[in-house]
Amino acid sequence: MTQTNPSGEPYLSIENLWKAFGTFLALKDISLEIIEGEFVCFLGPSGCGKTTLLRAIAGLDLQTKGRVLQDGKDVSNLPPSERDFGIVFQSYALFPNLTIEKNIAFGLENTGRKKPEIAARVNELLQLVGLPEQGKKYPAQLSGGQQQRIALARAIATNPGLLLLDEPLSALDAKVRVHLRHEIKELQRKLGVTTVMVTHDQEEALSMADRIVVMNQGVIEQVGTPTEIYRDPTTLFVADFIGEMNQINAVAGTSGRIKIGEAEMISRPHNFAAGTPIIAAIRPEDVIPHGDDALSPGLTDEISTQENAFEVTVDEMEFLGSFWRCRLASKRFGDTELIADFSINAVRRLELGEGKQMMIELPDDRLMAFDRNEATQ
Amino acid sequence: MTVPLTHTSRMPAGPVVKGKLSRDDLIMRGGMMVIALYLVVTLALPLYAMLSKSFSTYRFELANYEFQVSDESGEFEGTILRASDLNASTGAYTATELSAGSDGRLGVTNFFPEFSFRSPVKYQIRNTVEDGRFLVGSTLHDGTEWVTLDSNTFRRVQLRPTKSTGVDNFVNYFSTPALFNSIKNSLWISVVSTIVTVTLAFWFAYALNRSCMRFKGLFRLIAMAPILVPSLLPGIALVYLFGNQGMLKELLFGASIYGPIGIVIGSIFFTFPHAFLIISTALAISDARLYEAATSLRATPWRTFWTVTIPGARYGLISAAFVVFNLVITDFGLPKVIGGQFNVLAVDIYKQVIGQQNFEMGAVVSVVLVVPAIFAFAIDRLVQSKQVAQLSARSVPYQPNPNPRTDRIFLIYCSLIGLFIVGLLAVCQFAALIKFWPYDLSLSLSNYQFDKMDGGGWGSYFNSIKLGLLTAVAGTSIVFFGAYLVEKSNGFKMGRSLFQMFAMLPMAIPGMVLGLAYIFFFNNPNNPLNPLYGTMAILVICSVTHFYTVSHLTAVTALKQMDREFESVSASLKQPTMKLFSRVTVPVCLPSVLDISIYLFVNAMTTVSAVVFLYSPKTTLASIAVLNMDDAGDIAPAAAMGMMIFYTNAAARLLHLLASKGVLQRTQAWRNR
Secondary structure (H helix, E strand, O other), X not given: OOOOOOOOOEEEEEEEEEEEEXXXXXEEEEXXXXXXXXXXXXXOOOOOOHHHHHHHHHOOOOOOEEEEEEXXXXXXOOOHHHOOOEEEOOOOOOOOOOOHHHHHHOOOOOOOOXXXXXXXXXXXXXXXXXXOOOOOOOHHHOOHHHHHHXXXXXXXXXXXXXXXXXXXXXXXXXXXXXXXXXXXXXHHHHHOOEEEEEEOOHHHHHXXXXXXXXXXXXXXXXXXXXXXXXXXXOOHHHHHHXXXXXXEEEEEOOOOEEEEOOEEEEOOOOOOOOXXXXXXXEOHHHOEEXXXXXXXXXXXXXXXXXHHEXXXXXXEEEEOOOEEEEEEEOHHHOOOOEEEEEEHHHHHXXXXXXXXXXXXXXXXXXXXXXXXXXXHO | OXXXXXXXXXXXXXXXXXXXXXXXXXXXXXXXXXXXXXXXXHHHHHHHHHHHHHOEEEEOOHHHEEEEEEOOOOOEOOOOEEHHHHHHHHOOOOHHHHEEOOOOOEEOHHHOOOOOOOOOOEEEEEEOOOOOOEEEOOEEEOOOOOEEEEHHHHOOEEEOOEEEEOOHHHHHHHOOHHHHHHHHHHHHHHHHHHHHHHHHHHHHXXXXXXXXXXXXXXXXXXXXXXXXXXXXXXXXXXHHHHOOOOOOHHHHOOOOOOOHHHHHHHHHHHHHHHHHHHHHHHHHOOEHHHHHHHHHOXXXXXXXXXXXXXXXXXXXXXXXXXXXXXXXXXXXXXXXXXXXXXXXXXXXXXXXXXXXXXXXXXXXXXXXXXXXXXXXXXXXXXXXXXXXXXOOOOOOEOOOOOOHHHHHHHHHHHHHHHHHHHHHHHHHHHHHHEEEOOOEEEEOOHHHOHHHOOOOHHHHXXXXXXXXXXXXHHHHHHHHHHHHHHHHOOOOHHHHHHHHHHHHHHHHOOHHHHHHHHHHHHOOOOOOOHHHOOXXXXXXXXXXXXXXXXXXXXXXXXXXXXXXXXXXXXXXXXXXXXXXHHHHHHHHOHHHHHHHHHHXXXXXXXXXXXXXXXXXXXXXXXXXXHHHXXXXXXXXXXXXXXXXXXXXXXXXXXXXXXXXXXXXHHHOHHHOO
């Protein structure tokens, strides 16, 4: 599943990487290319192999098989000290008995730099992460978010070619996390350093990454920009793992058509042979609401695809702040309920309420078909 | 879940990626090898030497010697006499006399009843096999040619025994009731001491952790005091209290303190702090929520005790029991002082080796003693490994509520225990200051004139301090560095687990056994390390190895609390691991480093068992001096020296406390937010 970005030479290439712990395969034939200056997120549930992959890139836990090339050089079997990267861990791993300054200066020592030069660089880095004046403090005197920024400063102090972030935000509380997300992204853009971040938080990945590598059970499920991953998931796993997704048992019809229950609908083009059991999937926010009188044209907004529109009953409504989450029941779906997110505006305009009948439409370009075998595996 | 079918899930065959070792990896592996080698040389090889000794038997093989006797004129007529036949006809030696130690020698003139060293008769002797051995004077003959000697020289002929390997020594041991009775005795006193100590220590720890009685700090301090003295000191106190001229002799109603009673009481004294510490830790980590649940279910205190308290502390109790058992069965000093005619295994080793110079039998008793010691040790380890994660992060520490009645009962109970401990120490101090018990009760310092007694005088006291300091410095460095290497190096799994095993082994080896093993190993003239024998260095080495395990575990515990990723960060910053070690690891772990060093110091000051075989006239030790002065009947000076050890250790502890505080303030400023 190699993907080359045509706009640049790959800075980091991973070729057919395998990692075995005893008989358990943590990484299965992973290949990936990352271009210079790119921010890439490894995203997946715990145990999917994303941290294992990061540690193989760093040389902290060597892969069992396969090659890692960085900047044109084969680093596959080099120890971490002979590779070129900076790393930030979830635990920050700041040296507790050294001041902030000394923590940041740790990697600058023994590199031929003179003392004033080191001091200047430390100051510059403290400025960069927005914590000037804190240099004399000890790590325990800073908040979690501040500690993480110091860890970041320490990692980039020597201008490494590659920045590795291992769940850097997971130990922080939600507000700080959102704030730091933005800051790290800004910093990365400013420095232009190629960055790989491991996370299990999809929001984090979607908001920070240039490209996301979705992993599951030791394999790469999909590689793509955040919008690609979100809008065009190639596997049911990706569709399900990122964002919300309705999953409805269906049967493939002829190309571009699917059958849910008795009704035939138009979906995105698919390659399933007619009659194949499939899963029809659509995101809650893609469900378009229409009033109960939508069938009389002209009164409300128009239904674009008549086949994909049908009547439902609002079974339950849940107010989630910026939108309403509705559970919709329909004869077509049997016991399965369809989840739809409607804007507050739409709810008000259509005077929706529990028990109310309404028309909805599943837009054909948002209705996807996936292999049902995949789901049962 | 999902596995796209495009992926093969079988790893292709072919070579596995082999990591290139960094300089740091090499340094760390090298360091680990060095320390592992240290443990092999100071532990594994001596034990092996001892084990092989226990299976070595020496016999005079009379069939391998032949004689000829000349007539008065010195002419040999050619009759060859075999030594075995001569012995059969003359009955010169019995079968038991023919089995010997490695140093055994056998005269030959007894084979010739008419022998006279003035007679002109000449004798010829030869070995019938190559490598047979006999001495003429001090010259060894091991060839098969005839040696002709006049009768005056012939009386200086001595046969040497031949070594063979077998279980004869063990057969011998188990067919001598005087010896194997000790097994029963040792087990008996160990079991009784264990039951009593663990029970007493449990209630003491319970009072300190679960009641609101007063003076808890003081009682905690008192409970730890016995750790500061050699195990034989309570024996001396008991002699003063209940001995033949004891102050409270009547309390025993005619029973003798010399024997099991004395050993058990003394054992309770010196094992109490160990049991107390373990049980106290177990009780301290109980979860208050369980007690709240019990109360809300209206369980009676009695039921709560048996369903919550005891199960919560059960691993601590089991662990304490095996630790105490191990301490008692391997202890040598106490039964030596107060055991009387009651033989136990540890003293048997001493008697066989020092008293009878029968090293092989000493080795046999050692092997016998190692069996229960290793057994107790293994169970303790098993229990400790199960104890992990009993306390979750969400547990709430238990806070006792005041209860005047039970608090008072606990206070009385703890006072009695405290009186027992302080009392025995006070008796020793009192004895040391009395001129001549029980006839002249005036106070005097004459018992402190150690130079007039056996045991090495004040020199041995200063030797002990030197040993304590050297052991603390060398031991802490070796142990902490070794623990760091094994805990934080990458890969090399086999080597690391082997190292861990070696580090655990010393705890299972009784001191007497280790000391004896050192004799066999280091006193062997063929060993290049032989010059160490009889020096201070071997005492330091022996002490470091003897107390390796607990120090190692302390270091490992401290290191496990360090962030696992420090080494990764340091490597990514291209800094040498040793820089990280000296700038971060050691400073952060300094409290534990100090704990290890005081542990080593105190133990080196008090230990008797391992070093009793290894000291030389130049390296006599205070603890040994206590033993030897007591042996020589100078009990008051022995008590005085014992108390010197106590005060020294107490002072060292105090110094350690102050130093820790000072160091903490200076280097651990980061701890205070």
